[in-house]
Amino acid sequence: MLLAVVLSGCGGDTAADGLTVRTHFEELAGFEAHLKILSDLDQSVLEYEVDYVYNKEDNDTFTITAPESLAGIGGTIAGTDSASFVLQYDGLALDDAMPQRTGLTPADALFCLLDDLRRAEPTQIWTESTGGVKLLALRYEQDGDDGKVEKQVWITEQGYQPVCAELYADGERVLQIQVMSYRET
Incomplete structure (x- = not known):
């Protein structure tokens, strides 16, 4: 498993926790992160x-650092939400190569996950801890014409720093982000 966690309880007001998380990510001006992504498609x-560089006022950017054969390839993600997502690799827009299910590929997963954190109401929130660090776990579910997506x-x-995520399509895990x-x- 991506992250070994020990269930520590459910407690708390999940609606209030969800609102606080949404507010934090909506107000977040930007961040820089190094991600490890395991794709099982x-x-x-x-x-x-x-x-990955998130910038609330401009486009997000990313640079692949591994595997070595792809290292250095960069991209830009434009749009204000998952519905208006546009992906460009080094200036080349890939309109015809967009994923069939937005948010479930290494290129668009974090952008769409951030959109969920800013705008969506989690279906479930609970607490866990690992290595002495207390975590909030948030679960999002979407049923669409192309199946069920769970994140x-x-x-x-403390601080709402992202630690990891797992994304599922029709009950099958397709991505892990650390x-x-x-x-x-």
Whole structure:
């Protein structure tokens, strides 16, 4: 498992916790993060590392740092939410190569997850701890014409720093994201 956690209880007012998390991420001006992404799509498991820069007032950017064969490829993510998402690799827009299910690929997962943290009401919130760090776990579920998407994201209870996330399509885990480093800007 991506993150070994010990269930420590459910407690708290989940509606209030959800509102506080949404407010934090809506007001967040920016951050820089180094991510490790494990993608399990179409019987192919791939691991990537990415430097990601979120900027509330402008486009998000990313640079692939691993695997070595892709290192240095950069991209820009434009749009204000998941519905207006536009991906460009080094200036080239990939309109015809957009994923069939937005938010479930290494290129668009974090952008769409941030959109959920800013705007969506979690279906479930609970607390866990690992290594002495208390975490909030938030679960998001969406039923659409193309199936069910579920996302679980763990953030620190103090400061709401993202730690990791797991994304599921129709009950099958397709992505794991581990935040290796994070700094708000």
